[in-house]
Amino acid sequence: MSIIAFLVIGLLAGLLARALMPGNQSMGLLATTLLGIAGSFVGGFIGSFFNSDGRILDLHPSGLIFSVIGAMVLLLLVGFAGRSRRVRI
Template structure:
């Protein structure tokens, strides 16, 4: 997968994750794209545990779904860390 496709899928996954999760996330477009890219890596690594085809960075519907799920997980972790830091 090329870097441009990785950025575009990261943006889409980040936008979908922010739309699915309730609450207010104060992120701009670049932070949303980075969220999706990190979520895509997390989702790809988790997905590679279940699929043994050796092709980690191929674009396919399951990969996009795992990118969104990974982005949701990263968004939840960032939100939990932010709440812990504010209340501490």
């Protein structure tokens, strides 16, 4: 897969994940793209459990779905990490 296609799929996955997650995620376009790319890796890892050959980085028809799921998992983890740093009075 080319780098441009990888970036476009990452951007789409990041945008979809941010749209589906409740709450306010204050991220720019670059952070959203990086979230989607990282979500693609996480989603590929999750998707490899359901695939018989177990390859992580191969392109699958359900790749965008697992990329969005992976990006949502990362958003959830970042939300939990950011919540513990706030001082509550």
